[in-house]
Amino acid sequence: LSSSLSLMTISSFSLKGHKSSVNCLECSKNNDSSLLLSGSDDKTARLWDVRTSKTVLCMQTASPVLSVAFRELSAKVELAGSFSKKASVFLAMEDNTIHEYDLRQAGTPILTQPTNDLTELFELTEEVNQISCSKDRISVADDGGTVRIWDDTKLRVLHGDRSAPFLMTSCSFRSGDQLASGGTDCSVYLWDIGRPHKPLDTINITRDDTGANQICNPPMIHSLSWSPSGRLLASGLGDGTVGIMTVVKKKFLQLSRLRNGHSDSVASLCFPNFGSSKSNDRLLASAGTDGLIFFWDLNATIGGKTSRKPSEVLSPELLKKNQDDLDLRTEPYDLLFGIPHHAKPNW
Numbered sequence: 001l002s003s004s005l006s007l008m009t010i011s012s013f014s015l016k017g018h019k020s021s022v023n024c025l026e027c028s029k030n031n032d033s034s035l036l037l038s039g040s041d042d043k044t045a046r047l048w049d050v051r052t053s054k055t056v057l058c059m060q061t062a063s064p065v066l067s068v069a070f071r072e073l074s075a076k077v078e079l080a081g082s083f084s085k086k087a088s089v090f091l092a093m094e095d096n097t098i099h100e101y102d103l104r105q106a107g108t109p110i111l112t113q114p115t116n117d118l119t120e121l122f123e124l125t126e127e128v129n130q131i132s133c134s135k136d137r138i139s140v141a142d143d144g145g146t147v148r149i150w151d152d153t154k155l156r157v158l159h160g161d162r163s164a165p166f167l168m169t170s171c172s173f174r175s176g177d178q179l180a181s182g183g184t185d186c187s188v189y190l191w192d193i194g195r196p197h198k199p200l201d202t203i204n205i206t207r208d209d210t211g212a213n214q215i216c217n218p219p220m221i222h223s224l225s226w227s228p229s230g231r232l233l234a235s236g237l238g239d240g241t242v243g244i245m246t247v248v249k250k251k252f253l254q255l256s257r258l259r260n261g262h263s264d265s266v267a268s269l270c271f272p273n274f275g276s277s278k279s280n281d282r283l284l285a286s287a288g289t290d291g292l293i294f295f296w297d298l299n300a301t302i303g304g305k306t307s308r309k310p311s312e313v314l315s316p317e318l319l320k321k322n323q324d325d326l327d328l329r330t331e332p333y334d335l336l337f338g339i340p341h342h343a344k345p346n347w
Contacts, residue, residue, distance in 0.1 A: 015048050017055050023346045026068045028087060037089055039065030045091050047103070057083060057103065059111045063095035067131040069138070073104060083109055090118075090138060092128035098140065121155060122148050134173040137193070141168040147181045149193060156196040161185055170224040172233075178247075180233055182221025188235055188245070190252060203252040208241055208259070217265065219243075225269040227281035231304070234284055236266030242286055244302060244333075255302050261335055262288035267345045274313055282307035283314075287345040297334040310336060 020041035028035040035056070036048040041064040047057040071088045085103040091114075092098050099114035118138070126144035133139075139149045145166045147158040158181065160168060166185040173179050178200075182188040186206075189199040205219040223236035232255070235243040240262035244255045268287040273280055282303030284296045295318075297303075297310050310319060318337055 013053055015046075015050070015053055015055075017046055017048075017058075018042050018044065020064075021346065023065060024067045026070050028070050028072070035070075035085070035087075037068045037070060039068040039091060041065075045089065047085070047089070055109075056085070057106055057109055057111060059089070059091065059101055059114075061091060061093055061099065063093040063097065065091050066094055066128055067092040067140075069131045069133045071133040071135075071138075073102070083107065088115070090131050090133060092131040092140060094127065096124045096127060098122055098124070098128065098131065118150065121150050123155060123157075124148070129167065129169045130171055132171050132173055132179075137173065139171045139173065139179060141171040141181055141183070143167045145183060145185075147171045147179065147191070149179070149196070151193075156193065158189070158191050158196050158199070160189055160199075161187060161202075170221055172224045172226055174226050174233075174247075175230045180224050180226070182224055182235060184220045186219050186221065186238075188221060188224070188233070188243075188252065190247065190250070192250075200250045201247075201252050203245065203254070205235070205237060205243055208239055208257060220265070222265050222267055223269045225271060227271045227303075228273055229281050229304075232271075232281050232298075232302070234269045234271070234286075236269045236286060238265040240264055240266060240288065240290070242266055242269065242284070242296070244298065256298075256331075256333055258284075258286075258296055258333055258335075259331075261294045261296075261338070262286065262290050262292060264288050264290040272313075280307050280313070283310055287341065289344045291341050291343055291345075293339040293341050295336045295338075297336050299333055301332045 018040040022038050022040050024039045026037045034051045036050050039045045043061050045059040045065050046055050049056050069090045083106045088102045090100050098118040100116040102115040126142040128140045128142050130141045137151045141147050145160045145168050149156045166183050168183040171181040177193045179191045187202050187204050190201045192200050217239045220238035225234045233245050242258035245252050266286050266288050270285045282298050287293045
C-alpha cells in the first residue's frame with residue numbers, strides 16, 4: 001500500500017441469499033441500473049434489486065455458475081407478469097454449458113429451466129472464464145486460449161498465441177466490431193470481429209521492476225474493462241498493477257501503469273458512472289485479491305478534459321483525507337482512497 005494512504009471506513013450493506021462463494025457479478029447498465037446479477041457455487045444465479053437488497057429472481061442450475069452477463073432487450077415483447085424484466089441473462093457454468101434466460105418470460109420468482117441452451121452453438125470443450133454481451137453478440141473466453149463469439153447467425157473462434165497453451169481469462173466488447181481479450185500469456189489482444197483469423201494488434205505486458213510483488217508475480221491478465229466512451233482499456237494484472245491503454249489506428253498505445261496500490265493480483269475493474277448520462281473516463285475502481293478496493297483518478301491527461309472531476313462525483317469526505325498525498329503526486333494519475341473489503345474478490 002502506497003505511502004500513508006488512508007483506508008476509508010464507509011457504510012455498506014450485504015445481499016444475502018447465496019449459500020456458497022459468489023463467483024461473478026454484473027450490473028444492468030441501461031433499462032434499470034438498480035439491478036445486479038450474481039452467480040455462485042451454490043448452483044444458482046440471482047437477480048437483485050439493490051434499492052431493497054432483495055432477490056427479484058432466482059435461476060437454478062445443475063452446476064456452479066462461473067460467469068454472468070446481461071443483454072438489454074426491447075420492450076415490444078409483452079412481459080409475462082410482475083417478475084418480468086426487459087432483459088436476457090446468460091450464465092456460463094462449470095460443466096461447460098451456457099444457458100440463456102429471457103426475463104421477459106419470467107412468470108415466477110424461481111426459474112428452473114433456461115429459455116435456450118446455447119452449449120452446442122459455442123462448441124465448448126473447455127471451461128469458460130468470462131461471458132460478455134454486446135447488443136447482438138455473445139462472447140466467451142475459455143481455458144483453451146480462445147474467444148468464441150456467437151452473433152445469432154454463426155460462430156467465430158478467435159485464437160490467441162498458439163505457440164504455448166494458456167488460459168483466455170477475459171474478454172470485453174468495444175463499440176462497433178472490436179473486442180479485447182487477455183489471458184495468462186500476459187498478452188492483450190485487439191480483435192476485429194469481422195476478421196477473426198488474426199488480431200488487429202497484440203501487446204505483451206512486460207514485468208514491472210517496481211516493488212517486490214511486481215518481480216515475483218507475472219503480469220497475467222485477470223480482468224479487462226473499456227471506459228464508457230470506449231477510448232480507454234484498463235487491464236487488471238497479476239502483479240498488482242493496472243495497465244491503461246488506448247487504440248490509435250487499430251493499434252494499442254500504452255498510456256500508463258497504475259502502481260503502488262494492490263499488493264496482489266487485480267481481480268476486477270470498473271469505470272463507475274454513478275447513473276450519469278455523461279461518459280466519464282476519469283474515475284476507475286479496482287478490486288484486488290489482497291481484499292482491498294481502490295479508487296483512481298486518471299486525471300485530465302489520461303481521462304480526457306471533458307470527463308468529470310472526482311469532486312463532482314464523490315463526497316468531499318472521501319477525498320479530503322488524502323489530499324496532502326495528492327498534492328505531492330508525481331504520476332499522471334492519483335490513487336484517491338482505498339476501502340478494506342476483508343475478503344478475496346473473484347475474477
